[in-house]
Amino acid sequence: MATVLENLNLEDGKSEALRSALACISEASAADGGPRYAARVCRALGRIVVCRSYAKPIMELSHLLACASVRDGRFEDVFWGIDRASVGEFRRSFADFENVSPRVQVTDDGVTHKLSDGDFQVSYGRMPFLAALLEFMIMALGYQKIDELTKPLTQTSLSESRVLDVAKSLQRSLYGYLKDHIPPAQRQRRERHFLNYVAERGGNRTGADAISDSIVLDYWVAFADKDDIEAKTYRGVYETAVRLITALDSAQDRLAGSHAASIGTDYEAGEIDPADIEVVSVALDEGEGPLARIQEICGEQIKFVNSNEADLFSEIPLATGTGRRLPVSVLRNGVFGASQLRMTTALRRKTSMKDVFPSIADKIYRTKLQTYRDAIEVTERLALASFWLLHQERRAEAINLALRLAPDLNWEALLGSTDEDQADNVVSLVRTNAIQNFYATEARAKGNELESLLADAKRAWRSVNRAGFKEPSPHDVDIVEEAVPDVLRLIETVHRFLERDIHSVDWPYFEEHDIGVFRDVLNSLYSFEMSEAKDAS
Amino acid sequence: MPADSPVNELALAAIEADAQAKALRTSRNELNKIPFSMLYAFVNDPQFIPPLDFNAQINADNDAQQNLDLLLEKASLVHMPMLAAASSGDSILRETDAATIRLTASRAEPEQVYLQIQMKDVDAPMPSRLFVRKSGEQWIRMNLSEFVDAKVQELLAANDPVTQALNAPDSEVYLR
Numbered sequence: 001m002a003t004v005l006e007n008l009n010l011e012d013g014k015s016e017a018l019r020s021a022l023a024c025i026s027e028a029s030a031a032d033g034g035p036r037y038a039a040r041v042c043r044a045l046g047r048i049v050v051c052r053s054y055a056k057p058i059m060e061l062s063h064l065l066a067c068a069s070v071r072d073g074r075f076e077d078v079f080w081g082i083d084r085a086s087v088g089e090f091r092r093s094f095a096d097f098e099n100v101s102p103r104v105q106v107t108d109d110g111v112t113h114k115l116s117d118g119d120f121q122v123s124y125g126r127m128p129f130l131a132a133l134l135e136f137m138i139m140a141l142g143y144q145k146i147d148e149l150t151k152p153l154t155q156t157s158l159s160e161s162r163v164l165d166v167a168k169s170l171q172r173s174l175y176g177y178l179k180d181h182i183p184p185a186q187r188q189r190r191e192r193h194f195l196n197y198v199a200e201r202g203g204n205r206t207g208a209d210a211i212s213d214s215i216v217l218d219y220w221v222a223f224a225d226k227d228d229i230e231a232k233t234y235r236g237v238y239e240t241a242v243r244l245i246t247a248l249d250s251a252q253d254r255l256a257g258s259h260a261a262s263i264g265t266d267y268e269a270g271e272i273d274p275a276d277i278e279v280v281s282v283a284l285d286e287g288e289g290p291l292a293r294i295q296e297i298c299g300e301q302i303k304f305v306n307s308n309e310a311d312l313f314s315e316i317p318l319a320t321g322t323g324r325r326l327p328v329s330v331l332r333n334g335v336f337g338a339s340q341l342r343m344t345t346a347l348r349r350k351t352s353m354k355d356v357f358p359s360i361a362d363k364i365y366r367t368k369l370q371t372y373r374d375a376i377e378v379t380e381r382l383a384l385a386s387f388w389l390l391h392q393e394r395r396a397e398a399i400n401l402a403l404r405l406a407p408d409l410n411w412e413a414l415l416g417s418t419d420e421d422q423a424d425n426v427v428s429l430v431r432t433n434a435i436q437n438f439y440a441t442e443a444r445a446k447g448n449e450l451e452s453l454l455a456d457a458k459r460a461w462r463s464v465n466r467a468g469f470k471e472p473s474p475h476d477v478d479i480v481e482e483a484v485p486d487v488l489r490l491i492e493t494v495h496r497f498l499e500r501d502i503h504s505v506d507w508p509y510f511e512e513h514d515i516g517v518f519r520d521v522l523n524s525l526y527s528f529e530m531s532e533a534k535d536a537s
Numbered sequence: 538m539p540a541d542s543p544v545n546e547l548a549l550a551a552i553e554a555d556a557q558a559k560a561l562r563t564s565r566n567e568l569n570k571i572p573f574s575m576l577y578a579f580v581n582d583p584q585f586i587p588p589l590d591f592n593a594q595i596n597a598d599n600d601a602q603q604n605l606d607l608l609l610e611k612a613s614l615v616h617m618p619m620l621a622a623a624s625s626g627d628s629i630l631r632e633t634d635a636a637t638i639r640l641t642a643s644r645a646e647p648e649q650v651y652l653q654i655q656m657k658d659v660d661a662p663m664p665s666r667l668f669v670r671k672s673g674e675q676w677i678r679m680n681l682s683e684f685v686d687a688k689v690q691e692l693l694a695a696n697d698p699v700t701q702a703l704n705a706p707d708s709e710v711y712l713r
Binding site for chain 1: 542543544545546547548549550551552553554555556557558559560561562563569570571572573574575577578581584585600603604607608611612
């Protein structure tokens, strides 16, 4: 027995070392105390470690190391001589490499490693992730080991096959480390159980198409009170269904594409290509959704979305496909999922259950939908206010915002003369002129479309009373500009749900139907009506 | 679609991987390793201020000690290994082909010492930091003033950790 426990502790210690190495990357800080690596970079690193899909990134890293070593053999100064591992910092760093060696060509998009037997390009966009991978490998394998393995890359004369050899030796070392340190994957029992239930009841429908509103509710009703499967909360079951829809849709796309015939993968024998797993798990990354992105970019500085609105928007499925397949479940989760959570909290705190269950008189779903509409209206107003700020600051994103806020805007008015026979070089001059005219336009309520849009935006700007929207610093303007594409994505996604996904649902019917179903199940779980009656007496 | 179809199996494998990656991102202990980026900044960035428990963390992290040693070795202009110091009266001299480091007691102020560093190649890049480590202890870092004619002189307190470390003949020194 002692031996089993010792082994368990040893295993736990090994995976803790891996956790520690990954935590070092996400905790590494820049000089201002902010993160050195973006959260999305850290998540991508975790994914390739777990999926063991690091072969291609290590190949890219090997070429990048060779490029970074070309000046004096010291790649470290490129990777850590910058404060924050960002696209801009790597771009600036490699600007010093122009004309250093014929082997390295610096372009607008990245660096090209030019070898006698072929070129290899690494984009600036990829570099932050490759830097995180390198730091992780140093933390895991040791600097000495990485230095030894990458030494051939510092040679003046280098061939593609030599780079490949280095990449393979790095891959072997990482494989050996992960073999010892990665804990075995836990089988996701709840998802498998749910999927079997769907397969039995899905009829002719397959994959994500077989998961419907009625199946989610029926599953919860059938298993909420069972101890052998974790299905007590409606929210838990709903989230399982959402995860499965997202993963099944992505898996279907992946296997239907050309990737299905990956060389060396025996599908008949049940083998799964690690690259496929990685691609599908990217679809599950909630951090890539517009709401998470806005929160990551803006932090506490710019309040495009406050915490109440964030709670509301997080109830709406922002991944394509889910809202369309489970329109009623979204509202059930928003109303009764929240209600069940309040019940369990009341039970835990031994407080009153009064008013934790909604009333039919509240028109529960229609009221909830109105709160979503009200919330997104506020976000739209903030987007309009941002247009005023970005236009005044002459930021490029102002043009994109104008195109989205007023798609029918008459751009010809800004072009001035639009002679159809203009030569190409004249067209670019006209375009420059149009941009200048765009920024020079002033707000006028009764002016042309752009002038009146600007007047609306100015009014919106003046009426906003939120963090970051009053006397913004230049850094605040940068944040607004960076966040705007995700703000627009959020607005578009919420509208897609409100106007398309739930368009044909008979809400009065479901309000009446669901209140009975949820009352019965929640009463059987928590006896809340008995508790309410006791509180009343 | 059967429950074990390739699409289902791939979807489930991805959900498992996602859950595992999330679990791995959450360290159960406090951070017990020093990020390599922090070691790099300690060696290369004169503005970098190490956290208060930096030495305690280094003491507890063998991997970080080895990584730091190699970083210093690779980045430094001059290395003066242990037992390279000679003591004569009131001064201690370290000398290599690249530089000399002399520590001399001040005659006017007994509680002060002069640290003089001279680079032998006047055209070589001049160092801006000194790292010194007493045998069995951790590295101490000191920013140097600008070199003039390949020479620099610093006035240190006799009880300054750098002075004490340089006083020990078996200390190891890097000039970066």
